[in-house]
Amino acid sequence: MKNVQKQKRANKSLPFFFRDEFKVSFVIIFISVALLITTFTFDIVPPILNRGIQPATFPKALLVLIIVMTLLIYYFATKNPWKVQKKLPKSFFLTLLSFFIFVVISKTLDFFLAISALSIFVSYYWGEKRIFYLLLVGIIFPVIVFVFFETILGLRFPPGIITNIYYS
Amino acid sequence: MDNLLLMIAPLFSSKLLLVLFFGTLFGLILGVLPGLGPTTGGALILPFTMTLDPLSAIVLLTSIYCAGTYGGAITAVLINTPGTPAAAATCLDGYPLAQKGEAGRALGMATVSSTVGGIFSVIILVFFAPILAQLAYEFGQPEYFALAIFGLTMLASIGEGSPIKNLIAGAFGILISTVGKDFMTSIDRFTFGINELTEGIGFIPVVVGLFAMSEMLTQSTLINQVFNRIALKAIKLPSKDDYKKTWKTILRSSGIGSFIGVLPAEGGTVASLIGYSEAKRFSKKPEEFGKGSIEGIAGAEAANNAATGGAMVPTLALGIPGSATTAVILTGLIIHGVRPGPDLFREQPDFLYGIFGAMLIANVLFFIFGFFGAKIFARITLVPNKILWPMIFAVSVCGTYSLNQSIIDVWIMLFFGVLGFFMRRYGFSVVPVIIGLILGELVEGTLRQSLVIFDGNWFMFFTRPIALTFFILSLIALAFPLIRAKKIKK
Numbered sequence: 001m002k003n004v005q006k007q008k009r010a011n012k013s014l015p016f017f018f019r020d021e022f023k024v025s026f027v028i029i030f031i032s033v034a035l036l037i038t039t040f041t042f043d044i045v046p047p048i049l050n051r052g053i054q055p056a057t058f059p060k061a062l063l064v065l066i067i068v069m070t071l072l073i074y075y076f077a078t079k080n081p082w083k084v085q086k087k088l089p090k091s092f093f094l095t096l097l098s099f100f101i102f103v104v105i106s107k108t109l110d111f112f113l114a115i116s117a118l119s120i121f122v123s124y125y126w127g128e129k130r131i132f133y134l135l136l137v138g139i140i141f142p143v144i145v146f147v148f149f150e151t152i153l154g155l156r157f158p159p160g161i162i163t164n165i166y167y168s
Numbered sequence: 169m170d171n172l173l174l175m176i177a178p179l180f181s182s183k184l185l186l187v188l189f190f191g192t193l194f195g196l197i198l199g200v201l202p203g204l205g206p207t208t209g210g211a212l213i214l215p216f217t218m219t220l221d222p223l224s225a226i227v228l229l230t231s232i233y234c235a236g237t238y239g240g241a242i243t244a245v246l247i248n249t250p251g252t253p254a255a256a257a258t259c260l261d262g263y264p265l266a267q268k269g270e271a272g273r274a275l276g277m278a279t280v281s282s283t284v285g286g287i288f289s290v291i292i293l294v295f296f297a298p299i300l301a302q303l304a305y306e307f308g309q310p311e312y313f314a315l316a317i318f319g320l321t322m323l324a325s326i327g328e329g330s331p332i333k334n335l336i337a338g339a340f341g342i343l344i345s346t347v348g349k350d351f352m353t354s355i356d357r358f359t360f361g362i363n364e365l366t367e368g369i370g371f372i373p374v375v376v377g378l379f380a381m382s383e384m385l386t387q388s389t390l391i392n393q394v395f396n397r398i399a400l401k402a403i404k405l406p407s408k409d410d411y412k413k414t415w416k417t418i419l420r421s422s423g424i425g426s427f428i429g430v431l432p433a434e435g436g437t438v439a440s441l442i443g444y445s446e447a448k449r450f451s452k453k454p455e456e457f458g459k460g461s462i463e464g465i466a467g468a469e470a471a472n473n474a475a476t477g478g479a480m481v482p483t484l485a486l487g488i489p490g491s492a493t494t495a496v497i498l499t500g501l502i503i504h505g506v507r508p509g510p511d512l513f514r515e516q517p518d519f520l521y522g523i524f525g526a527m528l529i530a531n532v533l534f535f536i537f538g539f540f541g542a543k544i545f546a547r548i549t550l551v552p553n554k555i556l557w558p559m560i561f562a563v564s565v566c567g568t569y570s571l572n573q574s575i576i577d578v579w580i581m582l583f584f585g586v587l588g589f590f591m592r593r594y595g596f597s598v599v600p601v602i603i604g605l606i607l608g609e610l611v612e613g614t615l616r617q618s619l620v621i622f623d624g625n626w627f628m629f630f631t632r633p634i635a636l637t638f639f640i641l642s643l644i645a646l647a648f649p650l651i652r653a654k655k656i657k658k
Contacts, residue, residue: 024594028336035343035358043355053619055350055357058612062343069336076332085593088389095388099582102565106575115565119558126391126554137558145562152219155570 020085021077028070036063094125110160115142176525177518187224188526191231192533198232199239200545201556205252206236208379210496212560214372214503215567222504223522229497230523231530234286234476236493237436238534239545241278241469245271246546254436254472257444261457261464268460272404277462278469279538280406281418285470286531288422289429289477293484294524296430300485301510309621310629313614314638316607319488321645322431323600331649333596341604342611344369351609352616364576371499373568373581374605378598380564381585384557386592391553405539406462414466417447425471429478435491436472436479443471477527484508484520489606492599498606503571 042056098121105114120138128134149155157163177184198209210229217225240255245262258278265274307315320342323334347358348368359365406414421443428439447467448457457464479490480497487508489495501508506519513520538545568581588598622628630636 020594038358038360042357045353045355053616055353055355058615059343059346059357062339062346066336066339066343069332069339073330073332073336082595089391091391092385092388095385096586099586103579103582106578111569111575115562119562122388122561123554123558126388126557128552128554133555137555141559142562145566149566149570155566156573157569158573158575 019077019081021074021082025070025074025077029067032063032067032070036060036067039063091125095122098122098125106158106160110162111158112142112146112162113160115145177522184224184227184522184526187220187228188231188529188533191228192235192530192537195232195235195530196239196242196534196537196541196545197548199236199251199255200242200548201251201551204383204560205240206233207252207492207496208383209236210493210500211372211375211379212563212567214375214496214500215570217500218503218571222501222506223519225500225504226497226506226519226523227526229500230480230527231533233493233497234473234527234530235534235537237473237476238279238282238286238469238538240472241282241465242275242538242542242545245274245278245465252436254440254475255468256437257440257468257472258465260444260468261459261461264458265460265462265465270460273406273410273462274460274465275538275542276404277406277410277414277465279535279542281414281421281466281470282473282538283531283535284418285422285425285472285474286476286534287528288419288470289426289474290524290528290531291477292426292430292474293477293480293527294521297481297485297520298513300481301513304486304510306634308618308632309614310618310632310635311638312610313618314629314632314635314642315486315488316611316614318638318642318645319482319607320600320604320611321642323597323603330595331646334600337591337596337598338600338604341601341606342608344374344601344605345608346612351613362576364574369580369605370571370577371503371605372571373577374584375496375499375602376564376568377581377584378588378591378601380560381581382588382592382598384561385585385589387553387557410462414463417450417463417466418470420446420450421467421470422474425474426478428471429475429490430481431490435494436475439475439478440468440472443474444468473531480523480527484512484523485510487610489603492602495599495602495606499602502606 039056039060042054044056045054098118101121102114102118105117116138119142120134123134123137128137146157150157156167159167194213195206195209198204198206210232213228213232217228220228237252237254240250240252241258241262243251244255244258245266248259248263250256250259262274262278265271320335320338323338345368347365349355349366350357356366424443424446425436425439428442429435444464444467447463448454451457451461451463453461453463475491476493479494482488482490483494483498485508487498489498498508506512506516564581565578568577569575571577588601591598591601618629619626629639
């Protein structure tokens with residue numbers, strides 16, 4: 001409890017634009033406004049086909065509601081600041097990077113290769129240095145999963161370097 | 169009598185028994201592993217259920233639900249980390265009792281009270297769900313709209329975390345459901361010219377992303393965490409003295425859990441906390457709570473397992489999920505083409521009573537597995553995260569891809585994984601997003617159809633007694649956190 005109070009006090013000492021509550025509220029409102037603007041580009045249905053309300057009305061109402069509620073949480077946070085979150089460790093950013101690498105490899109090279117690469121990368125950076133276990137998570141297990149999906153579920157994976165060899 | 173026969177039907181189907189066996193086993197393993205649990209596990213298994221018939225698929229998911237909820241207690245007692253959020257209250261007394269060298273007794277009580285709570289709630293489900301479904305016959309579009317609004321506002325009222333944040337998350341979930349072609353006019357909304365989005369965003373990428381992938385990112389921040397594990401020799405059945413001390417607590421918590429479960433919110437987690445605090449309030453020795461009280465374990469465990477059957481009541485009778493895991497089960501029902509609601513009770517009683525029976529059997533099965541296998545299940549926690557999570561990633565990616573064979577779905581899953589991580593970091597629960605996504609079409613559809621019926625007159629909603637009741641209940645649900653906060657301040 002004391003720790004939470006301490007974290008809250010630490011947060012209060014920061015300039016408002018560095019505080020989590022400001023950053024989070026700003027991001028939500030920014031995205032909501034952008035989406036709200038998008039709703040004005042939705043087609044308008046002629047009155048004869050329009051059932052109840054226009055297709056854009058419901059999302060518009062939701063976005064306005066989200067903006068209003070976000071302003072409310074920001075208002076309450078100015079009175080009762082959020083506690084400062086611990087800095088994210090390097091392992092988090094590396095895992096996030098691995099997601100990005102996965103998307104790039106699956107798009108350009110091979111879906112299966114992307115799974116293997118991510119598994120080895122994550123396992124290694126989370127502290128696994130033993131070759132057997134890296135092979136287990138990076139090759140043996142993905143092969144089992146691949147065969148399971150391919151044979152039992154009859155799934156066809158997207159084309160790529162390795163999958164093309166398998167399918168040919 | 170006919171219904172009873174339908175309930176015991178799974179016992180005579182070797183396929184269903186096999187599904188139940190694996191579901192319970194898998195659920196226990198998931199419950200034991202911190203960070204996984206029945207919700208994430210259910211989300212992971214969802215794509216695989218497509219190879220099963222609807223009854224087997226839902227039996228698999230419900231057995232995972234029942235066993236996974238209990239499985240969390242094993243980790244709570246032995247390593248002071250709840251395997252599932254619903255087992256958080258079990259840590260308070262389970263671990264101190266284990267530290268005193270009575271881990272077997274603590275787990276024995278957790279197993280017995282979980283089983284009693286689970287069976288109690290299935291009985292409630294069998295009697296209460298058809299009554300609720302019968303009532304739902306009176307519902308038209310305006311009533312369903314008001315009910316869905318009530319379900320969403322309940323999230324603010326008794327869900328975990330900030331009520332406003334829960335409402336924002338719920339509204340965001342509904343917003344996701346609007347992506348794609350408008351179901352009434354076929355006009356594109358939020359598709360940004362991407363063809364794959366015209367069909368909307370699927371449930372599975374969102375569910376797997378928000379639960380499994382965001383948890384993987386959370387685990388990446390905890391890789392240096394060390395657990396103090398307590399060795400378990402064997403589970404012991406509670407003694408006569410223990411039964412004497414706890415039978416009232418178990419029954420009370422079973423009732424509380426079933427009731428909390430019926431309310432559309434976060435089910436077991438809230439139920440176990442209330443069950444625990446009520447056990448303390450009624451105890452003759454409240455000073456023992458937090459130091460290894462056997463009543464504390466019984467109160468928390470009976471309540472969280474009782475919430476499983478309770479949460480299935482609105483899920484099956486009205487199509488409104490009672491908890492995070494039932495939201496996943498509801499997703500399973502939807503992707504298998506089963507529409508929950510009163511018609512389901514009338515048209516497919518064999519399907520429904522098959523689920524009820526399967527839940528009953530799952531409660532007996534996890535008692536047997538837990539009692540004889542807790543020592544083995546406890547060892548599962550020894551699997552390091554650096555091995556486990558890359559494997560979960562592979563299953564998540566292939567599972568998500570398998571549904572529509574679409575790589576876009578995999579990217580959507582990763583996007584929601586990152587989003588879910590930041591939501592949880594800043595105190596936004598991801599459960600309302602799923603519930604909002606599931607209820608989104610119901611909310612918008614019933615609103616628009618009601619407005620057609622009412623000729624655009626919004627005030628007509630308040631002329632319908634049932635709808636008006638739900639709106640009043642929604643207002644009470646919204647006001648409840650404010651009243652509670654003021655009470656705490658005083």
